[in-house]
Amino acid sequence: KQLLVLNGPNLNRLGVREPDVYGNATLKDLEAMIQSFAERTGNKIECRQSNHEGVLIDWIHEADKTARGIVLNPGAFTHYSYAIRDAIASVSVPVVEVHISNVHTREPFRHHSVISPVTSGQIVGLGLHGYELALQALLEIKKEE
Ligand code: DQA
Numbered sequence: 001k002q003l004l005v006l007n008g009p010n011l012n013r014l015g016v017r018e019p020d021v022y023g024n025a026t027l028k029d030l031e032a033m034i035q036s037f038a039e040r041t042g043n044k045i046e047c048r049q050s051n052h053e054g055v056l057i058d059w060i061h062e063a064d065k066t067a068r069g070i071v072l073n074p075g076a077f078t079h080y081s082y083a084i085r086d087a088i089a090s091v092s093v094p095v096v097e098v099h100i101s102n103v104h105t106r107e108p109f110r111h112h113s114v115i116s117p118v119t120s121g122q123i124v125g126l127g128l129h130g131y132e133l134a135l136q137a138l139l140e141i142k143k144e145e
Contacts, residue, residue, distance in 0.1 A: 001068040002044040003046075003069050004059070004067040004069070005046070005048070005070075006048055006059055006071070006074075007075070008072075008078075009051040009052075009075040010051065011075055013027075021106075027049060030131065033128060033132070034047055041135075043139070053081060053084065056074070057084060057087040060084070060087040060088060060090075061087060063091065063093050067093055068093065071134040071135055072098065073097070073098045073131075078097070079112060085118055088115065088118040094120045094138060094141050095120060096123065096134040096138055097119045097122040097123070098122075098124075099122070099123070100128060101124075104124065104125070120138075
């Protein structure tokens with residue numbers, strides 16, 4: 001089974017979007033970095049991005065059968081999507097939440113995640129490297145089980 005990396009709304013704007021917060025690398029750069037991690041570690045990793053809540057929910061459901069772990073950056077849905085939270089609660093595939101920026105140094109509405117209680121863990125504020133750390137964590141979680 002493969003690992004799945006899901007990026008939510010506005011992450012297709014990486015590189016052009018608020019570069020002072022998110023850096024200059026694009027989503028393509030991020031996905032290339034993830035593919036190089038995949039090759040290095042001998043894993044199959046699929047990357048997807050959607051701006052649509054329902055699409056992300058469908059992918060989470062589907063991954064319960066097809067993936068051994070999900071890295072999820074839900075974008076702003078992090079802070080209010082009970083629907084994405086319930087989708088994660090409905091599957092048994094482990095999910096690690098990633099945020100590129102340090103949400104705790106930003107606006108108060110970003111300090112709370114409604115997703116975290118149903119994830120295996122959260123990686124925050126370490127830039128794009130956070131995705132590799134999350135993938136590494138999923139590989140370890142599977143080893144422990
Ligand atoms: C984000 C943080 C969210 O608050 C924001 O809405 C995003 C990106 C991050 O990766 O830092 O879209 O998830």
